[in-house]
Amino acid sequence: MMKNAVEVDRLRVVRGGRPVIPELTWSVPTGQVVGLLGPSGCGKTTLMRSLVGVQRVAGGRVDVLGRPAGSKTLRDKVGYVTQAPSVYADLTVTENLRYFASVVGVRRGALAEQVARVLELVDLTARAHAPVSQLSGGQGSRVSLAAALLGDPQLLVLDEPTVGLDPVLRRDLWHLFGELARGGTTLIVSSHVMDEATRCDRLLLMRDGRALADDTLLGLLERTGTDDVEAAFLTLVDDAAHEEAAR
Numbered sequence: 143m144m145k146n147a148v149e150v151d152r153l154r155v156v157r158g159g160r161p162v163i164p165e166l167t168w169s170v171p172t173g174q175v176v177g178l179l180g181p182s183g184c185g186k187t188t189l190m191r192s193l194v195g196v197q198r199v200a201g202g203r204v205d206v207l208g209r210p211a212g213s214k215t216l217r218d219k220v221g222y223v224t225q226a227p228s229v230y231a232d233l234t235v236t237e238n239l240r241y242f243a244s245v246v247g248v249r250r251g252a253l254a255e256q257v258a259r260v261l262e263l264v265d266l267t268a269r270a271h272a273p274v275s276q277l278s279g280g281q282g283s284r285v286s287l288a289a290a291l292l293g294d295p296q297l298l299v300l301d302e303p304t305v306g307l308d309p310v311l312r313r314d315l316w317h318l319f320g321e322l323a324r325g326g327t328t329l330i331v332s333s334h335v336m337d338e339a340t341r342c343d344r345l346l347l348m349r350d351g352r353a354l355a356d357d358t359l360l361g362l363l364e365r366t367g368t369d370d371v372e373a374a375f376l377t378l379v380d381d382a383a384h385e386e387a388a389r
């Protein structure tokens with residue numbers, strides 16, 4: 143098994159004429175749930191877009207599963223769920239999933255079984271035949287997640303997948319992410335809810351396109367002498383400001 147599912151080396155991204163990721167080096171171990179945390183606008187989505195190969199980059203290298211990000215051979219190995227719904231509102235849940243299954247190359251004979259499997263995973267079996275337009279926001283985003291799970295991807299990149307979900311569903315989804323990781327899938331999950339950090343094996347704390355920390359939760363708390371991620375984040379922001387002032 144590959145040691146790192148993702149290797150980012152001196153990535154630079156410029157958006158709207160501004161360096162939103164000035165220079166980021168980061169790696170993600172295979173089979174872990176890695177949380178991408180940081181305030182709104184810090185560059186989480188931009189980094190995720192770079193991993194799946196849809197972001198124009200100004201410099202550096204991004205390798206995913208041993209291939210340059212965006213390579214054709216990665217298409218059915220990487221699942222990406224954006225913040226905006228990525229399924230068709232006028233089709234039913236099952237119609238959407240059958241369509242996306244064919245896009246990622248699921249065999250015709252395996253379609254029904256694959257669709258049933260992912261519906262079960264995201265707890266939407268009861269709504270299998272409802273048009274997506276009749277679902278709640280949270281249910282709609284779970285259809286997008288189900289679509290990303292088709293074909294057994296090795297890497298899942300999930301942009302704020304738990305936004306707008308009730309606590310029970312949030313807990314169940316984090317449980318699912320843990321299960322998938324134990325099965326060897328690597329998950330990169332962004333959130334601006336700091337308490338979701340406790341669910342992750344590792345964390346990348348970002349601010350202004352830079353890594354404030356890349357560590358386990360325990361390592362982070364020990365290093366900052368704090369007992370929750372929010373306090374750790376604030377300590378790191380203050381430390382960075384002091385360093386900047388001392389320069």
Ligand SMILES: Nc1ncnc2c1ncn2[C@@H]1O[C@H](COP(=O)(O)OP(=O)(O)OP(=O)(O)O)[C@@H](O)[C@H]1O
Pocket residue numbers: 157158162180181182183184185186187188189334
């Ligand atoms: N299409 C765009 N054109 C120009 N600048 C952009 C564009 N999209 C995002 N940006 C800028 O890039 C920076 C990073 O945005 P990004 O969406 O990656 O942040 P984020 O951490 O994912 O935020 P959020 O948590 O709100 O989704 C922000 O300063 C944003 O203003």
